[in-house]
Amino acid sequence: MTTIDPCRPVDAGTVDEWFEDSDVLVIGYGAAGACAAIEAVDAGARVSLLEVASAGGGTTALAGGQIYLGGGTPVQRACGFEDSAADMEAYLLAAAGANVDPQRAHVYAHGSLEHFDWLVAQGVRFNHEYYAGKHTNTPEYQTLTWSGNERGYAESRAARPAPRAHKPHAFWEEGGATLMATLRAAVERRPIRVHVDTRALTLLREGERVVGALCRQDGVVRAWRARRGVVLCCGGFVMNREMVARYAPRLKDATPIGSPGDTGAGILMGLGAGGAAIDMNEGFVSVVWYPSGEFCKGVFVNEQGQRFVNEDCYHARGGHHCLNQSNRKAYMVVDSGIYTEPPLYAAAPVLQVGETFEELERDAGFAEGTLSATLATYNRFARAGEDPLFHKSRDFLRPLDQPPFALLDFSIDTGIFYPSFTLGGLDTTIDGEVLTPSGIPIPGLYAAGRTSAGLPRSGEGYASGMSIGDATFFGRRAGRAAVRGG
Ligand SMILES: Cc1cc2nc3c(=O)[nH]c(=O)nc-3n(C[C@H](O)[C@H](O)[C@H](O)COP(=O)(O)OP(=O)(O)OC[C@H]3O[C@@H](n4cnc5c(N)ncnc54)[C@H](O)[C@@H]3O)c2cc1C
Structure with a gap:
């Protein structure tokens, strides 16, 4: 086979032999991919989950692991904080900037308590300890802390402030590794066919419908079939310096943080299938002057x-x-x-x-x-x-x-540390359906996590926990939607 370009989907009619046949093919095994695969298999689908690295984890496993949750979680209540879905939604709208997706903010805030329970059901442990200091994460094992601008002047007038960053029980910055270890265990308890060291190269189509992907495994190009949907969960593009220079030049002198997998492959595959990418100039970019x-x-x-x-x-x-x-x-x-x-x-x-x-x-x-x-x-x-x-x-x-x-x-x-990762990605519905520039869902194609433009779409409005919160929450929705097909 000649060079395979992620931006050029291949006609499924050219496939001689399918290596694996599934209902739902999830590409990328970080937070979004794990949650999509779990929900899809729990809905009765045959699921394949592919990962280019030698284990699931992605950038999520490198992260501090804070998850933005609210509405009165058991942790918030035990630590003496009142919160409501309405306050959380109002905060998200007030903080997030002009490009916020109100529908996404609404379902996220109103689904947050259920999502907390779901994470706990997967084995994620949260403790009832609160950290009050000004820090980038809780410095020991504490779960709950302030992580955004909730107490800011404008935001606190729009919504009653509450701390919403929930870190799984883990020391300091080990929250992401702990979260991914837990999600991996949840995946392994289920009949999900996991393939690591497997790189998705491009999508396969029948007409307009996405029906699978060509992947390289063991040095061989193999075809995965997805009868209901492909869910792209390949992370962002901060490690693809050409894409950063082209789409998010403001970030190019900042220090890219993330896993080597953040190459934008999922976004490119989505673009190739006719999807639109939005907010591609946006990114988390920080300079850290506290603590102390x-x-x-x-x-x-x-x-x-x-x-x-x-x-x-x-x-x-x-x-x-x-x-x-x-x-x-x-x-x-x-x-x-x-x-x-x-x-x-x-x-x-x-x-x-x-x-x-x-x-x-x-x-x-x-x-x-x-x-x-x-x-x-x-x-x-x-x-x-x-x-x-x-x-x-x-x-x-x-x-x-x-x-x-x-x-x-x-x-x-x-040359001081300006850590950065990207927030722009494929335009999707709240169920992860990838949209064309004219807003029409592409049959069989879904995306979640940093491959999509999700809940956090603005560096100025970002709060720690929004990215993993978004990846897990909307990853689940995309997994369920892919089973329903479209
Ligand atoms: C140091 C650090 C700290 C952070 N702290 C927090 C925090 O506390 N809270 C928070 O919300 N966010 C945090 N973030 C951001 C957050 O971790 C990520 O934005 C989020 O985890 C992305 O999740 P994801 O599932 O979209 O992608 P990932 O977790 O990166 O998963 C994507 C996976 O897809 C794989 N992949 C890519 N291309 C292919 C391909 N072609 N074929 C097969 N597999 C592929 C990758 O290898 C990767 O495993 C932090 C980031 C960093 C770097």
Whole structure:
């Protein structure tokens, strides 16, 4: 066979021999793929699950493992927090930005309690411990923490705030590995035919209908048949630097995080079958200035010496805004009362130190009267416990009044850590049906997780837990829908 291109589906009529015949073929064995396969087999389908790596896991297994769940989960209640599906939905709509899919936010929020129970039924263990600190994940075994902008000024007016990140019982960042070990065990308890070291190369079609995939296994190209549907769960495209440069150039200098499988193969196969890809420029891009939460008491400024964000916001919102400043220049001013230890993650270099704001301004090369005016205004309001410009919470609001003052350089060109993964992908219905540019479902083709544009579609509105929450929740829906066929 000649070169196989993911963007060129192959006519199933050319297949001489089918290697395996299933009802539902799930491609990619991360969170979305595992959940799609479990639901499909539980609905009575014969299911094949393919994975290019030597074991299931994907980026999910590398993740901190927080899952965005709410509406009054047993964990939230045990930790003393009230939440409702309506509040969760209102938060998702308020935080997520202009490209939010309201229908997706609605079913996600209103299905969250059922999804929590389903995860528990698969063996996922959540504990009833809450972590209150400002961190990127719970630092020990705690399950529940704040993970987005729920307590932000605008969001807290739209929805009663509640912590919604639920990490499976696991130490610090081992939540994703623990989640995937549990989902793998759930897959293994079922008659799902799992093939690892198997790369899907392109889709097979009969007319417009997707009926399988050509895959490379043991160095041989083999054909998998799917009588009801193929579910693409191949992750995102952050490791495909050509795709990043083409579709999401804003992310190209950020550090790609994820598994080597994030090559965009699922998106390309979907495009080849006539699907549309949307929000391809969007991604999680973060710069991490906390922990310690002390750094949230600092003041972010751009090269004009102006503030641009509340410094207690979620780190991906901060990263989004830092990248959006002119010349991608972003700095943080701290005083000696804050700078007691270097930041754990970002380790932003100290660019300049001054005994006064004016000295810092001059020596760092800001235009006269800019940075100093910003900091004087900040201090004046902070003394009164107010931040009328960006509404930073009082927990982190205090005047910078302990010289010397330092200017930390958070600009991406310093080479500091700006982790990033992609959020754009195939346009789908809430049941994972892949849509053409005119919004028509492609028969037999489904997608979930980062192969699709799911619940999180904006870096600015992202909260930890949204991606795995989306992949597991909508992976399940896609698996069930594929059994129904279409
Ligand atoms: C360090 C880190 C921490 C994170 N922390 C969190 C967090 O706490 N909470 C959260 O919600 N999100 C987090 N994320 C993001 C989140 O982990 C991912 O976005 C999410 O897990 C994606 O799930 P998925 O099922 O779509 O893809 P994956 O889990 O990546 O699964 C896709 C699978 O498809 C396979 N595959 C790809 N191409 C092919 C092919 N052609 N044939 C066969 N198989 C193929 C891949 O090898 C992979 O195993 C984090 C990410 C990183 C990197």
